[in-house]
Amino acid sequence: MSHPHQVRSPRMGPRPLPLHLLTALQSWSGSELGLTLWNSASPSSSASPFPNLVSASPSPPPADLAALLAEIDRARARAGVQAVGPINDPFRQALRREVARRLDRLASGVQAYRDHPSGRALDDPPVVWREGATVLRDVGAAEGVRCAPDATPVLVVPSLVNRWQVLDLAPGRSFVRALAGEGLRAYVVDWGTPGDEERDLDTAGCVERLGRALAWLKARAGDKKLPVIGYCMGGTLVVGLAAHRPRDVSAVVALAAPWDFHADRAGHGLLTTTGPWLADLALRVGELPTDAIQMLFWSLDPWLVVNKFVRFAGMDMGSDAARDFVLLEDWLNDGAALPALVARDCLLGWYGENQPGGGTWTIARQRVRPREIAAPALVVIPANDRIVPPASAAALTGPQGLAKAMRLDLPLGHIGMMVGSRAIERCWRPVIDWLKANA
Secondary structure, eight states: OOOTTSOOSSOOOSSSHHHHHHHHHHHHHHHHHHHHHHOTTSGGGSOOSOTTSOOOSOOOOOHHHHHHHHHHHHHHHHTTOOSOOTTTOHHHHHHHHHHHHHHHHHHHHHHHHHHOOOOOOSOOOOEEEEETTEEEEEGGGSTTOOOOTTOEEEEEEOOSSSOGGGGSOSTTOOHHHHHHTTTEEEEEEEOOOOOGGGTTOOHHHHHHHHHHHHHHHHHHTTSOOEEEEEETHHHHHHHHHHHHOTTTEEEEEEESOOOOTTSOOGGGHHHHHHHHHHHHHHHHHSEEOHHHHHHHHHHHOTTHHHHHHHHHHTSOTTSHHHHHHHHHHHHHTTOOOEEHHHHHIIIIIIIITOHHHHTOOEETTEEOOGGGOOSOEEEEEETTOSSSOHHHHHGGGSTTSOTTEEEEEESSOTTHHHHSTTHIIIIIHHHHHHHHHHO
Protein backbone atom coordinates (compact mmCIF):
# COMPACT_ATOMS: atom_id res chain seq x y z
CA MET A 1 0.00 0.00 0.00
CA SER A 2 1.39 3.39 -0.89
CA HIS A 3 1.74 5.92 1.87
CA PRO A 4 0.67 9.56 1.32
CA HIS A 5 3.72 10.93 3.12
CA GLN A 6 6.41 8.57 1.83
CA VAL A 7 9.44 9.85 -0.05
CA ARG A 8 8.57 12.60 -2.47
CA SER A 9 10.70 13.22 -5.54
CA PRO A 10 12.34 15.58 -5.21
CA ARG A 11 12.33 16.24 -1.48
CA MET A 12 11.77 19.89 -0.59
CA GLY A 13 13.82 20.07 2.56
CA PRO A 14 15.41 21.39 4.51
CA ARG A 15 12.79 24.14 4.46
CA PRO A 16 13.11 26.97 3.75
CA LEU A 17 16.32 26.02 1.97
CA PRO A 18 17.28 29.56 0.80
CA LEU A 19 17.21 30.78 4.40
CA HIS A 20 19.49 28.00 5.64
CA LEU A 21 21.92 28.49 2.76
CA LEU A 22 21.98 32.24 3.33
CA THR A 23 22.72 31.70 7.04
CA ALA A 24 25.79 29.65 6.19
CA LEU A 25 26.94 31.76 3.25
CA GLN A 26 26.58 35.09 5.04
CA SER A 27 28.43 33.94 8.14
CA TRP A 28 31.20 31.86 6.61
CA SER A 29 31.88 34.12 3.63
CA GLY A 30 31.52 37.20 5.81
CA SER A 31 34.43 36.06 7.97
CA GLU A 32 36.91 37.45 5.44
CA LEU A 33 35.15 40.79 5.45
CA GLY A 34 35.40 40.85 9.25
CA LEU A 35 39.11 40.10 8.97
CA THR A 36 39.50 43.07 6.64
CA LEU A 37 37.54 45.49 8.79
CA TRP A 38 39.37 44.59 12.01
CA ASN A 39 42.83 44.13 10.54
CA SER A 40 45.13 46.75 12.01
CA ALA A 41 46.77 47.20 8.59
CA SER A 42 43.49 47.79 6.82
CA PRO A 43 42.46 51.37 5.93
CA SER A 44 38.92 50.39 6.91
CA SER A 45 39.98 49.95 10.52
CA SER A 46 41.67 53.31 10.94
CA ALA A 47 40.09 56.46 12.17
CA SER A 48 38.00 58.43 9.72
CA PRO A 49 39.89 61.12 7.77
CA PHE A 50 36.86 63.32 8.23
CA PRO A 51 36.69 64.01 11.98
CA ASN A 52 33.53 66.07 11.70
CA LEU A 53 31.63 63.10 10.24
CA VAL A 54 30.52 59.97 12.04
CA SER A 55 33.20 57.33 11.50
CA ALA A 56 32.23 54.38 9.34
CA SER A 57 34.89 52.18 10.89
CA PRO A 58 33.74 49.31 13.13
CA SER A 59 33.94 49.37 16.88
CA PRO A 60 36.99 47.67 18.44
CA PRO A 61 36.78 43.89 18.21
CA PRO A 62 35.74 41.87 21.28
CA ALA A 63 38.57 40.64 23.49
CA ASP A 64 38.50 37.07 22.17
CA LEU A 65 38.54 38.27 18.55
CA ALA A 66 41.34 40.72 19.32
CA ALA A 67 43.37 37.83 20.75
CA LEU A 68 42.70 35.79 17.59
CA LEU A 69 43.79 38.65 15.32
CA ALA A 70 46.98 39.03 17.36
CA GLU A 71 47.69 35.32 16.99
CA ILE A 72 47.17 35.58 13.23
CA ASP A 73 49.72 38.43 13.08
CA ARG A 74 52.22 36.33 15.08
CA ALA A 75 51.70 33.36 12.76
CA ARG A 76 52.37 35.59 9.77
CA ALA A 77 55.55 36.83 11.39
CA ARG A 78 56.72 33.28 12.12
CA ALA A 79 56.07 32.36 8.51
CA GLY A 80 58.15 35.30 7.37
CA VAL A 81 55.27 36.99 5.57
CA GLN A 82 56.26 40.61 5.07
CA ALA A 83 53.75 42.42 2.88
CA VAL A 84 50.23 41.11 3.46
CA GLY A 85 47.56 41.75 0.88
CA PRO A 86 44.32 40.11 -0.17
CA ILE A 87 46.18 37.91 -2.65
CA ASN A 88 49.35 36.79 -0.89
CA ASP A 89 48.04 36.49 2.68
CA PRO A 90 48.31 32.76 3.55
CA PHE A 91 45.72 33.09 6.30
CA ARG A 92 43.17 34.54 3.89
CA GLN A 93 43.92 31.78 1.43
CA ALA A 94 43.39 29.14 4.14
CA LEU A 95 40.21 30.89 5.23
CA ARG A 96 38.81 30.81 1.70
CA ARG A 97 39.63 27.13 1.38
CA GLU A 98 37.84 26.39 4.66
CA VAL A 99 34.77 28.39 3.63
CA ALA A 100 34.64 26.50 0.33
CA ARG A 101 35.04 23.17 2.17
CA ARG A 102 32.19 23.91 4.55
CA LEU A 103 29.85 25.11 1.82
CA ASP A 104 30.66 22.02 -0.23
CA ARG A 105 29.98 19.76 2.76
CA LEU A 106 26.65 21.47 3.44
CA ALA A 107 25.62 21.09 -0.21
CA SER A 108 26.70 17.44 -0.11
CA GLY A 109 24.59 16.82 3.01
CA VAL A 110 21.50 18.40 1.46
CA GLN A 111 21.93 16.46 -1.77
CA ALA A 112 22.56 13.18 0.08
CA TYR A 113 19.33 13.71 2.01
CA ARG A 114 17.36 14.46 -1.14
CA ASP A 115 18.73 11.37 -2.87
CA HIS A 116 18.40 8.97 0.07
CA PRO A 117 16.19 5.95 -0.69
CA SER A 118 14.69 5.63 2.80
CA GLY A 119 11.09 6.53 3.52
CA ARG A 120 8.43 5.86 6.13
CA ALA A 121 7.54 2.17 5.95
CA LEU A 122 4.41 2.16 8.13
CA ASP A 123 0.97 2.38 6.54
CA ASP A 124 -1.39 4.99 7.95
CA PRO A 125 -4.03 3.53 10.29
CA PRO A 126 -7.55 3.51 8.84
CA VAL A 127 -9.82 6.53 9.11
CA VAL A 128 -12.90 6.05 11.30
CA TRP A 129 -14.18 9.63 11.68
CA ARG A 130 -13.94 12.79 9.61
CA GLU A 131 -14.82 16.47 9.77
CA GLY A 132 -13.43 18.80 7.14
CA ALA A 133 -9.73 18.10 6.66
CA THR A 134 -9.50 16.47 10.11
CA VAL A 135 -9.72 12.70 10.45
CA LEU A 136 -9.43 10.24 13.31
CA ARG A 137 -7.19 7.22 12.69
CA ASP A 138 -7.70 3.95 14.58
CA VAL A 139 -4.21 2.72 15.43
CA GLY A 140 -5.64 -0.47 16.92
CA ALA A 141 -6.90 -1.43 13.47
CA ALA A 142 -3.61 -0.72 11.69
CA GLU A 143 -1.86 -3.52 9.84
CA GLY A 144 0.33 -5.56 12.18
CA VAL A 145 -1.06 -4.06 15.39
CA ARG A 146 -2.45 -6.42 18.02
CA CYS A 147 -4.90 -4.71 20.31
CA ALA A 148 -7.09 -6.39 22.93
CA PRO A 149 -10.86 -6.15 22.27
CA ASP A 150 -11.38 -4.52 25.67
CA ALA A 151 -8.56 -1.99 25.25
CA THR A 152 -9.29 1.51 26.57
CA PRO A 153 -9.73 4.06 23.76
CA VAL A 154 -7.35 7.03 24.01
CA LEU A 155 -7.66 10.22 21.96
CA VAL A 156 -4.18 11.38 20.89
CA VAL A 157 -3.82 14.95 19.61
CA PRO A 158 -0.69 16.20 17.83
CA SER A 159 0.21 19.79 16.99
CA LEU A 160 -1.33 21.47 13.96
CA VAL A 161 2.10 22.74 12.89
CA ASN A 162 3.78 19.39 12.22
CA ARG A 163 1.93 16.30 11.15
CA TRP A 164 0.96 13.40 13.41
CA GLN A 165 3.46 10.87 11.99
CA VAL A 166 6.11 11.75 14.60
CA LEU A 167 3.91 9.67 16.92
CA ASP A 168 4.03 6.75 14.44
CA LEU A 169 7.37 7.20 12.73
CA ALA A 170 8.78 3.70 12.22
CA PRO A 171 8.58 0.13 13.55
CA GLY A 172 9.78 0.23 17.15
CA ARG A 173 9.57 4.03 17.15
CA SER A 174 5.80 4.49 17.31
CA PHE A 175 4.37 5.90 20.52
CA VAL A 176 0.77 5.24 19.47
CA ARG A 177 1.50 1.60 18.57
CA ALA A 178 3.26 1.16 21.90
CA LEU A 179 0.01 2.26 23.57
CA ALA A 180 -1.88 -0.43 21.64
CA GLY A 181 0.45 -3.08 23.00
CA GLU A 182 -0.41 -2.04 26.55
CA GLY A 183 -4.20 -2.25 26.38
CA LEU A 184 -4.66 1.38 25.30
CA ARG A 185 -6.22 1.73 21.85
CA ALA A 186 -4.96 4.98 20.38
CA TYR A 187 -7.11 7.05 18.05
CA VAL A 188 -4.79 9.69 16.65
CA VAL A 189 -6.00 12.98 15.20
CA ASP A 190 -4.74 13.75 11.70
CA TRP A 191 -5.39 17.45 11.10
CA GLY A 192 -4.72 17.06 7.38
CA THR A 193 -4.19 20.02 5.06
CA PRO A 194 -6.58 22.91 5.73
CA GLY A 195 -9.20 23.51 3.06
CA ASP A 196 -12.36 25.56 2.62
CA GLU A 197 -13.98 24.12 5.76
CA GLU A 198 -11.03 25.35 7.85
CA ARG A 199 -11.18 28.99 6.71
CA ASP A 200 -13.26 29.98 9.74
CA LEU A 201 -11.52 27.62 12.16
CA ASP A 202 -9.77 29.20 15.14
CA THR A 203 -8.17 27.55 18.19
CA ALA A 204 -11.51 27.36 20.00
CA GLY A 205 -13.00 25.78 16.88
CA CYS A 206 -10.20 23.21 16.90
CA VAL A 207 -11.12 22.27 20.47
CA GLU A 208 -14.81 22.06 19.57
CA ARG A 209 -13.93 19.81 16.63
CA LEU A 210 -11.91 17.61 18.97
CA GLY A 211 -14.92 17.55 21.27
CA ARG A 212 -17.10 16.11 18.52
CA ALA A 213 -14.45 13.48 17.73
CA LEU A 214 -14.25 12.58 21.41
CA ALA A 215 -18.05 12.39 21.71
CA TRP A 216 -18.13 9.96 18.77
CA LEU A 217 -15.39 7.89 20.36
CA LYS A 218 -17.06 7.93 23.76
CA ALA A 219 -20.36 6.71 22.29
CA ARG A 220 -18.51 3.88 20.55
CA ALA A 221 -16.88 2.93 23.87
CA GLY A 222 -20.13 2.56 25.79
CA ASP A 223 -20.43 6.18 26.91
CA LYS A 224 -17.44 5.98 29.28
CA LYS A 225 -15.13 8.90 29.98
CA LEU A 226 -11.90 8.58 28.04
CA PRO A 227 -8.29 9.71 28.50
CA VAL A 228 -6.79 12.31 26.16
CA ILE A 229 -3.13 12.89 25.25
CA GLY A 230 -1.77 16.02 23.61
CA TYR A 231 1.71 16.66 22.24
CA CYS A 232 3.10 20.20 21.90
CA MET A 233 0.29 22.50 20.69
CA GLY A 234 -1.96 19.45 20.87
CA GLY A 235 -1.36 19.44 24.63
CA THR A 236 -2.62 23.01 24.89
CA LEU A 237 -5.71 21.98 22.95
CA VAL A 238 -6.46 18.92 25.13
CA VAL A 239 -6.37 21.08 28.25
CA GLY A 240 -8.98 23.22 26.52
CA LEU A 241 -10.87 20.05 25.62
CA ALA A 242 -10.91 18.86 29.24
CA ALA A 243 -12.32 22.24 30.28
CA HIS A 244 -14.84 22.28 27.43
CA ARG A 245 -16.08 18.68 27.87
CA PRO A 246 -15.36 17.68 31.49
CA ARG A 247 -17.96 14.89 31.37
CA ASP A 248 -16.12 13.17 28.52
CA VAL A 249 -12.52 13.25 29.80
CA SER A 250 -11.21 10.81 32.40
CA ALA A 251 -7.54 11.84 32.39
CA VAL A 252 -5.22 14.33 30.66
CA VAL A 253 -1.63 13.85 29.49
CA ALA A 254 0.14 17.02 28.32
CA LEU A 255 3.43 16.28 26.56
CA ALA A 256 5.64 19.39 26.22
CA ALA A 257 2.51 21.54 26.05
CA PRO A 258 2.99 25.33 26.10
CA TRP A 259 0.70 27.17 28.49
CA ASP A 260 2.27 30.31 29.95
CA PHE A 261 3.63 31.93 26.79
CA HIS A 262 5.29 34.76 28.72
CA ALA A 263 7.10 32.55 31.24
CA ASP A 264 10.28 32.54 29.16
CA ARG A 265 10.31 34.83 26.14
CA ALA A 266 14.06 34.93 25.58
CA GLY A 267 14.03 32.34 22.82
CA HIS A 268 11.00 33.71 20.97
CA GLY A 269 12.17 37.21 20.05
CA LEU A 270 11.20 36.86 16.39
CA LEU A 271 7.63 36.00 17.38
CA THR A 272 7.41 39.22 19.37
CA THR A 273 8.55 41.39 16.47
CA THR A 274 7.00 39.57 13.52
CA GLY A 275 3.90 38.06 15.11
CA PRO A 276 1.52 40.88 14.11
CA TRP A 277 2.93 40.97 10.57
CA LEU A 278 2.65 37.20 10.16
CA ALA A 279 -0.88 37.21 11.55
CA ASP A 280 -1.83 39.88 9.02
CA LEU A 281 -0.22 37.84 6.24
CA ALA A 282 -2.21 34.77 7.28
CA LEU A 283 -5.48 36.68 7.33
CA ARG A 284 -4.79 38.15 3.89
CA VAL A 285 -3.90 34.87 2.16
CA GLY A 286 -6.15 32.58 4.20
CA GLU A 287 -3.37 30.61 5.92
CA LEU A 288 0.11 30.89 7.38
CA PRO A 289 2.35 29.11 4.84
CA THR A 290 4.56 26.23 5.92
CA ASP A 291 7.79 28.05 5.07
CA ALA A 292 6.76 31.00 7.23
CA ILE A 293 6.28 28.61 10.14
CA GLN A 294 9.66 27.01 9.43
CA MET A 295 11.22 30.47 9.55
CA LEU A 296 10.01 30.79 13.14
CA PHE A 297 11.68 27.48 14.04
CA TRP A 298 14.84 28.74 12.33
CA SER A 299 14.81 31.81 14.58
CA LEU A 300 15.10 29.61 17.69
CA ASP A 301 18.46 28.24 16.49
CA PRO A 302 19.60 29.58 13.08
CA TRP A 303 22.52 27.14 12.92
CA LEU A 304 20.67 23.95 13.87
CA VAL A 305 19.82 22.84 10.33
CA VAL A 306 23.18 23.86 8.83
CA ASN A 307 25.14 21.97 11.48
CA LYS A 308 23.09 18.79 11.28
CA PHE A 309 23.28 18.61 7.48
CA VAL A 310 27.04 19.15 7.61
CA ARG A 311 27.21 16.20 10.03
CA PHE A 312 24.88 14.14 7.84
CA ALA A 313 27.28 14.52 4.90
CA GLY A 314 29.83 12.48 6.89
CA MET A 315 27.48 9.62 7.78
CA ASP A 316 27.43 6.16 6.27
CA MET A 317 24.35 6.49 4.06
CA GLY A 318 23.53 2.83 4.58
CA SER A 319 23.47 3.09 8.36
CA ASP A 320 20.48 3.09 10.71
CA ALA A 321 21.54 6.57 11.86
CA ALA A 322 21.27 7.93 8.31
CA ARG A 323 17.89 6.26 7.82
CA ASP A 324 16.59 7.72 11.10
CA PHE A 325 17.87 11.16 10.12
CA VAL A 326 16.01 10.99 6.80
CA LEU A 327 12.76 9.80 8.41
CA LEU A 328 12.80 12.63 10.91
CA GLU A 329 13.71 15.25 8.31
CA ASP A 330 10.92 14.06 6.05
CA TRP A 331 8.50 14.61 8.92
CA LEU A 332 9.94 18.02 9.79
CA ASN A 333 9.69 19.21 6.19
CA ASP A 334 6.16 17.90 5.61
CA GLY A 335 4.36 20.38 7.85
CA ALA A 336 0.99 21.84 6.94
CA ALA A 337 -0.04 25.46 6.70
CA LEU A 338 -2.02 26.88 9.62
CA PRO A 339 -5.56 28.13 9.03
CA ALA A 340 -5.57 31.91 9.17
CA LEU A 341 -7.60 32.26 12.37
CA VAL A 342 -5.58 29.57 14.13
CA ALA A 343 -2.40 31.45 13.18
CA ARG A 344 -3.91 34.71 14.44
CA ASP A 345 -4.88 33.13 17.76
CA CYS A 346 -1.45 31.55 18.24
CA LEU A 347 0.63 34.58 17.23
CA LEU A 348 -1.47 37.33 18.80
CA GLY A 349 -3.65 35.62 21.40
CA TRP A 350 -1.18 33.07 22.76
CA TYR A 351 2.32 34.44 22.19
CA GLY A 352 1.23 38.08 22.15
CA GLU A 353 -1.41 38.30 24.91
CA ASN A 354 -0.67 35.03 26.76
CA GLN A 355 -4.35 34.15 26.83
CA PRO A 356 -3.95 30.54 28.11
CA GLY A 357 -1.50 31.49 30.86
CA GLY A 358 -3.48 34.61 31.73
CA GLY A 359 -6.80 32.80 31.96
CA THR A 360 -8.47 34.71 29.10
CA TRP A 361 -8.56 32.00 26.41
CA THR A 362 -12.22 31.19 25.75
CA ILE A 363 -14.01 28.23 24.19
CA ALA A 364 -17.74 28.52 23.56
CA ARG A 365 -17.70 31.79 25.55
CA GLN A 366 -16.24 30.05 28.60
CA ARG A 367 -12.76 30.83 29.93
CA VAL A 368 -10.37 27.91 30.16
CA ARG A 369 -9.25 27.63 33.79
CA PRO A 370 -7.06 24.57 34.36
CA ARG A 371 -7.61 24.78 38.13
CA GLU A 372 -11.27 23.88 37.54
CA ILE A 373 -10.46 20.68 35.61
CA ALA A 374 -11.15 17.77 37.97
CA ALA A 375 -9.59 14.98 35.89
CA PRO A 376 -6.18 13.66 36.97
CA ALA A 377 -3.38 14.96 34.76
CA LEU A 378 0.20 14.13 33.88
CA VAL A 379 2.34 17.06 32.72
CA VAL A 380 5.52 15.91 30.95
CA ILE A 381 8.28 18.54 30.69
CA PRO A 382 11.45 17.87 28.65
CA ALA A 383 14.25 19.88 30.23
CA ASN A 384 16.15 20.34 26.95
CA ASP A 385 13.20 21.67 25.00
CA ARG A 386 14.11 24.59 22.72
CA ILE A 387 10.67 24.80 21.09
CA VAL A 388 8.47 24.94 24.20
CA PRO A 389 10.38 26.50 27.11
CA PRO A 390 10.11 24.23 30.18
CA ALA A 391 8.82 27.15 32.23
CA SER A 392 5.90 27.54 29.82
CA ALA A 393 4.88 23.89 30.12
CA ALA A 394 5.47 23.87 33.88
CA ALA A 395 2.76 26.50 34.36
CA LEU A 396 0.22 23.66 34.09
CA THR A 397 1.56 22.37 37.43
CA GLY A 398 1.67 25.78 39.13
CA PRO A 399 -0.82 27.64 41.33
CA GLN A 400 -3.15 28.29 38.39
CA GLY A 401 -2.44 24.96 36.71
CA LEU A 402 -4.28 21.68 36.62
CA ALA A 403 -5.80 20.81 39.97
CA LYS A 404 -4.68 17.18 40.03
CA ALA A 405 -1.44 17.41 38.10
CA MET A 406 1.54 15.11 38.44
CA ARG A 407 4.77 16.53 37.02
CA LEU A 408 7.28 14.43 35.10
CA ASP A 409 10.58 16.09 34.17
CA LEU A 410 12.67 14.43 31.46
CA PRO A 411 16.34 14.97 30.45
CA LEU A 412 15.23 15.02 26.81
CA GLY A 413 14.38 17.44 24.02
CA HIS A 414 11.07 18.33 22.42
CA ILE A 415 11.33 15.79 19.61
CA GLY A 416 13.64 13.37 21.40
CA MET A 417 10.95 12.68 24.00
CA MET A 418 8.91 11.04 21.24
CA VAL A 419 11.45 9.41 18.92
CA GLY A 420 14.89 9.62 20.56
CA SER A 421 16.99 6.68 21.67
CA ARG A 422 15.83 7.14 25.28
CA ALA A 423 12.19 7.96 24.52
CA ILE A 424 10.82 4.49 25.31
CA GLU A 425 12.47 4.22 28.71
CA ARG A 426 12.22 7.84 29.83
CA CYS A 427 8.92 8.98 28.34
CA TRP A 428 6.74 6.24 26.85
CA ARG A 429 7.06 3.82 29.78
CA PRO A 430 6.11 6.25 32.58
CA VAL A 431 3.29 7.75 30.48
CA ILE A 432 1.84 4.31 29.76
CA ASP A 433 2.14 3.25 33.40
CA TRP A 434 0.40 6.46 34.55
CA LEU A 435 -2.40 6.02 32.02
CA LYS A 436 -3.02 2.43 33.05
CA ALA A 437 -3.34 3.57 36.67
CA ASN A 438 -5.47 6.66 36.01
CA ALA A 439 -7.41 6.29 32.75
